[in-house]
Every structure is written in C-alpha cells, then in structure tokens.
Amino acid sequence: MFDAHIHLDWYQSNEQKKIMNTLEVNGMIAVSSDLKSCKKVWQLSKQNPSVFPAFGWHPEQPLPTDQEIIQIETMIHENHKQIVAIGEVGLPFYKRKEDPSLDLQAYIDILERFMALAVQYDLPIVLHAVYDDAATVCDLLVKHGVERAHFHWFKGDKATIKRMIEANYMISVTPDCVYEKEIQYLIESYPMELMMAETDGPWPFEGPFQGKMTHPNMIIEVIKQIAKIKQLPMQHVKEQVEQNTKLFYRLMDRF
Numbered sequence: 001m002f003d004a005h006i007h008l009d010w011y012q013s014n015e016q017k018k019i020m021n022t023l024e025v026n027g028m029i030a031v032s033s034d035l036k037s038c039k040k041v042w043q044l045s046k047q048n049p050s051v052f053p054a055f056g057w058h059p060e061q062p063l064p065t066d067q068e069i070i071q072i073e074t075m076i077h078e079n080h081k082q083i084v085a086i087g088e089v090g091l092p093f094y095k096r097k098e099d100p101s102l103d104l105q106a107y108i109d110i111l112e113r114f115m116a117l118a119v120q121y122d123l124p125i126v127l128h129a130v131y132d133d134a135a136t137v138c139d140l141l142v143k144h145g146v147e148r149a150h151f152h153w154f155k156g157d158k159a160t161i162k163r164m165i166e167a168n169y170m171i172s173v174t175p176d177c178v179y180e181k182e183i184q185y186l187i188e189s190y191p192m193e194l195m196m197a198e199t200d201g202p203w204p205f206e207g208p209f210q211g212k213m214t215h216p217n218m219i220i221e222v223i224k225q226i227a228k229i230k231q232l233p234m235q236h237v238k239e240q241v242e243q244n245t246k247l248f249y250r251l252m253d254r255f
Contacts, residue, residue, distance in 0.1 A: 001223070001238060002245040003028035003216035004172040005088075005126065005152040005198035008051060009040035015202070015213060020048055024217045026242075027051065029198075029249060031088040031126055033058035035068045038075050045082075052249065054085035054126055056114060059092040059107050069110060073117065080121040084249045087126020088152070089114045091133040108140070115144040124148035124248060130155045138163055148248065153200055155182060161189050170248055172198035175218045177225045179207040187229045192237065196245045197222040 008016060008030040027050040032038040038055045045053040055076050057064060076086065089111055096102045118125040125146055129137035134156045141149050150170045164171070171190055177183040187195070201214035209218065227237040246252050 001025040001197070001219060001242050002249075002251070003199050003201075003219050004150070004196035004245050004249075005029055005031060006201045006216060007031060007033065007037075007203075008044055008201070009033075009037050010202050016044070018213075019215060020050075022215070022217070023050060025219060027251070028216050029054060029084060029126070029245075031085075032056050032072075033088060034061070034064065035071050035075075038072055042075070042079070052084040052251065053079075053082070054087040055079070055083055056087040056089040056126065057110060058088050059090045059111070059128055060095050061092075063103075063106055064110075069113065073113065076117050076121070080117075080123065083123070084251070085124045085126050085150070086114050086118045087124075087150070088128050089125065090128030091137060093128075093130050093133045108136075111137070112140060112144065115140060115146050118146050118148075119144055124150055126150045126152055128152065131157075134160045134164070138167065138169075141167070141169075150196070150248065152198055154186065158189075161186070165189075165191060165194065168194060170194050170196060170244070172196040173222050173226060174198055174200055174203075175205045175209055175214075175222055176207075177222055177229075178209075184225075184229055187226055192226075192230060192232070192240050193244065195226065195241060196248070197226070197241050 006028045030041045030051050031054045032041045034057055041053045045051040091107055152172050153174050154171045197219040199214050199216055199218050223238050227234040
C-alpha cells in the first residue's frame with residue numbers, strides 16, 4: 001500500500017523518524033510546497049527508499065518570486081528521472097475566499113508552467129484544485145495535453161466529477177472519509193480503478209483520529225471505508241488501490 005499524498009517535510013524530525021520506524025505501508029508520495037520544501041523532500045527521499053519525491057509549488061500562499069519558480073523548474077529539469085511527479089500545484093481556492101481580490105491569473109500562469117513540464121518529461125501532476133477551481137484546472141489540463149492528473153483530496157460538484165471520470169483523472173481519499181458525507185459520496189461516485197488513498201499529513205483529522213499524529217498507516221482505515229462503501233472485500237480494494245498507485249506513479253519497477 002502507498003500513501004499517495006503526504007507533506008513529509010512539514011513534520012518535525014522526531015516525527016519523521018517515528019513515521020519511518022513504524023511504517024506499515026510500502027511507501028509514500030512526498031509532495032513539495034515551495035523551493036525550500038523541494039530541497040527537503042529531495043533529501044528525505046535520498047535517506048529513505050520508501051519516500052518518492054514530487055517537486056512543485058503549493059498555491060495556498062502568497063505569490064513567489066519568479067526566481068523561486070525558476071529554481072524549482074531547474075530542480076525538475078535536473079532530476080526529472082528520479083522524481084515521480086510534479087506537485088503539489090494548483091489554484092488558491094481557500095486563499096481566494098479570504099481575499100477575493102487575489103490575482104488568480106498570476107496563479108494560473110504558474111500552474112501552466114508546471115503543466116508544460118509535466119508534458120515535457122511525461123510526469124504525472126498532483127493537483128490542489130477543489131470546487132469551482134477544479135473545472136478551470138480541467139480546462140488547463142486539456143489545453144496542455146496533460147493526461148496523468150491526480151486531484152488530491154478532491155471536492156466538487158457532480159458535473160466536474162463526471163468530467164474527471166471521463167478524462168480518467170485520479171483522485172485520492174483521505175481519512176476523513178470515515179466521517180465526512182461529502183467524501184463518502186465521492187467514493188460512491190468514483191470508479192475504483194481511478195482511486196488512491198492518502199493522508200495529506202501532517203493535516204490532522206477528527207473522529208477516531210482526533211488528537212493523533214497523522215501517519216501513513218492511517219490509509220489502512222481509508223481502505224476499510226472504501227471497501228465498506230463499495231461493498232467489496234477489503235483485500236480486493238487494497239490490491240486495486242495499490243495497483244492504481246503503482247501504475248499512475250510508475251512504481252512498478254521498484255516493487
């Protein structure tokens with residue numbers, strides 16, 4: 001099994017050690033959020049063979065300097081054969097809710113630069129694109145010819161869900177599927193063949209996870225919940241989700 005989306009570099013070093021020492025899954029896709037994050041994720045991947053790095057710039061923050069984006073692009077150019085994806089990238093939905101005057105076009109321009117790199121190096125792209133932003137990002141994916149897209153912790157309307165399914169875009173489900181009706185509906189609606197499991201750690205969860213450090217092992221509970229909702233044997237769901245992640249991120253040669 002694989003945690004398909006985690007911010008491993010956001011954990012404290014003692015937490016990172018605890019995760020690695022108690023890991024019950026095969027590996028994790030460690031996404032980046034800025035230049036400093038890319039460097040940390042790269043270092044963590046060199047120290048731990050179960051950490052698969054992705055380079056990108058997270059949109060829920062003030063705009064970066066052009067120099068920072070150029071440096072991230074350079075890291076992608078230099079290491080495109082070793083990284084497994086470009087991400088996390090996308091559009092600032094929550095930040096724009098706080099500040100409606102935000103210049104969305106500037107964020108779109110950055111996202112398009114990363115999409116161009118995804119196409120250039122045939123890498124999947126990991127997307128932060130929820131609700132209204134998801135439709136915009138779908139348009140951009142078509143515009144740039146990006147086919148391997150992973151909408152992590154996706155939330156959106158029925159029309160966008162239908163469009164994403166038709167385009168074979170992947171989603172990943174978080175531990176809140178145990179208690180969030182919106183995510184449970186998404187599981188009902190989305191094909192098993194296009195689904196992965198993630199934690200988005202260190203983001204904290206409620207319900208049975210209240211007060212616990214978010215750990216990649218929590219995806220075991222995600223698998224159980226998917227099996228329950230889909231009314232399928234857990235082993236079948238586990239194998240399907242694992243296969244989905246391996247194929248999408250091209251981990252087949254490593255396992």
